[in-house]
Amino acid sequence: MDIQSVIREQVSSHPVVLYMKGTPQFPQCGFSAAVVQVLRNCGLTEVAAINVLEDEAVRSGIKEYANWPTIPQLYIQGEFVGGCDIVKEMYETGELQDMLAKAGVIAASS
Amino acid sequence: MSTIEHIRSRLAALDPSSLDIQDDSALHAGHVGAKGGGGHYRLMIVSEHFAGLSTVARHRMIYAVLGDMMRGSIHALAIRALTADEANSQPNRKET
Numbered sequence: 609m610d611i612q613s614v615i616r617e618q619v620s621s622h623p624v625v626l627y628m629k630g631t632p633q634f635p636q637c638g639f640s641a642a643v644v645q646v647l648r649n650c651g652l653t654e655v656a657a658i659n660v661l662e663d664e665a666v667r668s669g670i671k672e673y674a675n676w677p678t679i680p681q682l683y684i685q686g687e688f689v690g691g692c693d694i695v696k697e698m699y700e701t702g703e704l705q706d707m708l709a710k711a712g713v714i715a716a717s718s
Numbered sequence: 719m720s721t722i723e724h725i726r727s728r729l730a731a732l733d734p735s736s737l738d739i740q741d742d743s744a745l746h747a748g749h750v751g752a753k754g755g756g757g758h759y760r761l762m763i764v765s766e767h768f769a770g771l772s773t774v775a776r777h778r779m780i781y782a783v784l785g786d787m788m789r790g791s792i793h794a795l796a797i798r799a800l801t802a803d804e805a806n807s808q809p810n811r812k813e814t
Contacts, residue, residue, distance in 0.1 A: 637794075639794060639796075675778060676777075676778070676781070677781050677788035677789065678788070678794060678795065688774070689774075690773065690774050690777070691777070692796070693773075693777070693796055693797050693798070694773050694774060694777065697773060
C-alpha cells in the first residue's frame with residue numbers, strides 16, 4: 609500500500625487525528641505542543657497522535673496529502689482542519705469546539 | 719538576499735497593502751524539529767486577494783507563492799492573513 613493510502617486510512621481511523629512532532633506527553637516542537645494544549649482546553653482527554661519524527665515517509669507524505677507544507681496538521685472526521693495558527697484561531701471563535709462536538713468527542717457547549 | 723527579503727519579494731504577488739515579517743529563529747534554535755536548518759518566521763499580511771476565502775485557503779495561497787522556500791529556507795511560518803476590513807475591525811487583537 610502506498611503512503612498516501614496509508615495516510616487516508618490513518619486520518620479516518622479516529623474522529624480526531626493529530627500529526628505532530630513528538631507525542632502529546634512529550635511534544636518536540638512548540639507548534640505541535642500548542643495544538644495539543646488547545647485540544648486539551650476543549651476538553652479532549654485523549655488525542656490520537658501520529659509522531660512524524662518516527663516515520664519519514666509519513667512526515668513527507670502528509671505534506672503532500674493535505675497540500676500543506678508544515679506540521680502539525682489536525683484532522684477531524686477525516687478532513688484536514690489546519691495547522692497551529694488555524695486551530696488556535698478556530699478555538700478562539702468557538703468553531704473548533706463545535707467541530708469536536710459534532711465529531712462526538714466532547715460534549716456540546718450550552 | 720536575506721530570507722525575509724526573499725519572502726517579501728515572493729509575497730508581492732499577492733499585492734499586500736500591509737506586510738510584516740519577523741524572524742523568530744533565535745527562539746527555536748536547537749530544538750529537534752528544526753535540525754533541517756530552516757528558520758522560523760512570523761508573517762502578518764493584509765491583502766484583498768483573501769476576501770471570501772477561508773483561513774485554510776489563504777494559508778495555502780501563501781504557501782503556493784512561497785513554493786520551494788517552504789522546503790528549504792523556511793522551517794516554520796506563523797501566519798495571520800487578513801483583508802483590510804478584517805485588519806481594521808480587530809486592531810487590538812492580541813498576537814499569539
